[in-house]
Amino acid sequence: MKQTTVNALVSPEGSLEILSSHEVNRLKDRSEGGLYRLFRQCALAVLNTGAETDDCKDLMEVHVDFDIRLVPQPRGLKLEVVNAPASAFVDEEMLRAIREHLFSVLRDIVYSASIPATMPGFRRDHPEDITNLIFHILRNARVLQSGRQPDLVVCWGGHSISREEYTYSKEVGHQLGLRALSICTGCGPGAMKGPMKGATIGHAKQRVKNGRYIGLTEPGIIGAEAPNPIVNELVILPDIEKRLEAFVRTGHGIIVFPGGVGTAEEILYLLGLLLHPDNIDLPFPVVFTGLPENAEYFEMIDRFIRNALGDKAAEKYEIIIDDPVRVAQTMKKGIAEVETFRRAMQDAYYFNWMLKIDPVFQLPFEPTHKSMRELALHKHQPVHMIAANLRKAFSGIVAGNVKEEGIRQIEVNGPFEICGDPELLGPLEELLEAFVRQNRMKLPGGSAYEPSYRIVASRETA
Template sequence: MLDSVSIGAAGKKISALITPDNTLNVLSQLEVARLVEKSNAAVYETFRRCALAALNTGAETDNTKQVLEQFRDFEIDVVQQERGIKLHLKNAPGNAFVDGEMVQGIKEHLFSALRDIIYVNNELLENSAADFHSSEGITNGVFQILRNSSVLKVHRSPSIIVCWGGHSINEVEYDYSKEVGYQMGLRGLDICTGCGPGAMKGPMKGATFGHAKQRIQGRYIGITEPGIIAAESPNPIVSELVIMPDIEKRLEAFVRLGHGIVVFPGGVGTAEEILYLLGILLHPDNRGLPFPLIFSGPASAAEYFGQIDEFIGLTLGKEAQGLYEIILDDPVLVAQKMRAGMDVVRNYRKQTHDAYYYNWVLKIDQDLQSPFNPTHQSMSQLSLRPGLAPNLLAANLRKAFSGIVDGNVKEHGIHAVAEKGPYQICGDPQIMKPLDALLRSFVAQKRMKIPTEEYIPCYQVVV
């Protein structure tokens, strides 16, 4: 319900009182009081930024600085009332409203941000409802966040396909991801992505047509975290938005909730996701566990996936290469393989008495669960040598890529690199040379986020 609206200069900014329709409308007075409390300035600013991103859903720009500057006077307050809460928006983006009414999907995203940033912080962190200092506690905490967001559907067979890939892929690659999504939608598969543009939007958009043809009520789940959603707003197709506390819990949410993964072309962020998953699947406790994994793109992506495959082979070995399949220019085959994979996953979950809606059996080392803080010291001290167990080496390589993402696009990393110079990535030549070659190929193919015509690396590979 929209209680009141006032339009600012040129109709570009709007102030309004908003009441939730279906979420957070049954809360105790204590819960409401905690939501209203603004004593933690950092939590409030995180919520403000995430709310602003939600209000910009579908906006063309992904320039965070530009959005924050344009709406620097944006404010959002939780208003307490006897029968629940309201949100008081001041100077909100006008594109979130149509004829004085907030767009329904944007309203849902807005209250998802409230639920996941403030409510989860109060209940799970400050009140210690979850133990984020142990591996089991982190997995349980991820479960509680997903359960609280209502994305865990108990009586549905495995059908959630996670799609990873770049947010700024070219038109050919975007159209291909959309066609794969369409073919998966025709086969009753649901889509889960990082909720942004590019390879996160394409599969969802395609699936909407496939689901519509089959008269299926499909699911379009977007999983993000505060640093990412602040940089790229959700795409308008996302119908279930979840904001996890950090990158690592976001990645765990993908693999616990999803039943298979399709990787489209991307850059260092996509490579980070690939290495994270390989670090899990290479763990001895996970051998034989079915987890369909396909790398796919149009014929023009052959060089990209060839270089990824070569890098994995040279650093992690043939066992790692055997965990995925590369399928080029064949959306139908990708969808067919994923559909068949769901039957295998369902049978395995039955045999192991594991839930369909949350993969409890999957073993994830705490090193992959704990937040990695990229600094010049932590990046230079990564252990990157061939003698490590493949799952541990994959986990450390994932951290290296995480640091590059940090230095490329995140405020913390950009400032650190500007002040102290590029991150130093050191290790054995057997690892460093393939890593350097892969990163150079990303630059040559313009798969780094390039703010200027010439990319200036935020890292230095020390061979």
């Protein structure tokens, strides 16, 4: 079906107004090493805010005629959009929030591409350099605010959730807003939008004028989870691993709502970090929460975690069912403990420098049929490595479900194959089947979900 489109010339809004000739040339470069294709993909996702789709490949194909061009001006620059989704405009004027997001995309893509060249000796595979890169991207986006007390709650959960689950996430956000806490999510719909929407009402009631609604995303996922309209600080990190690290470095506590494989990936990442011996005494409140009908879901998640990572992992989170007030109170108390600890240790409130992150959680994992099949899914390894490899398995399934490159790989070569120790794979398969039954893999309304993975016969792991 032909989409209604608009051509427009757009002025900068808040983030980036001037570019060097080198940056302009890289953004115009349509070759493999240029930035044009990446910029176009992310810009289209932002302009598609509010659309009911989570298929990056479909988004690109529907808007194959979309183009975005830099227009130099005597006092800066403008962007020309050609065949842009009409939903991004009102009375032929681009919505201000979308304009902000569009120039945030420009800012972060330019900066992420240029900063390694400005950091002498920068190594893409070195833990300290990776963390410094994330710090610089966040600082450049003005997310890091030195004069602010800890107040940032990260909310994770599925983009494909029921209306009742969405309403519950909104009420939790409302209770957080009433306590002057700000929200950071993956910036998309569902459980990423609900807490932000609720917090806006809570902030309004308390006359909180500096409430923050931070959205952290990355190029591979932004087309499937376009920024929701409430996000007022958007940051695009280079890849999923840097996005996950940005969450735990900037956030002061985490709430997890029901979700699918992306949420499971986030949980395993977080627990893998918190189980590291250097992080044992680090306060970091984590709450899993949902409606009464979600109790079985969290029991299933809890069983999976205990089987894979042991009972110690379960001590790192609290499950609270159907009690938004208690969730918010628990988070407020936990963040107060974070503040006390950071002050005593003279660590920054705005960036968790003390958190130890093993390189296995930082280096980008590229899901391919070969890399997915070779994952070490067995218990003959340290517990944080079990978490890291399971996290990669879920990351691959996410790629096969919603990311353009992953979807194309599945179309050509069939589902990713996952193999390993039956002690891990049995509960993993049970969890994945539950996600499918509960429609947590993809947004409803399209064709029936076709799994992007296949659990195959185990190999020897001893």
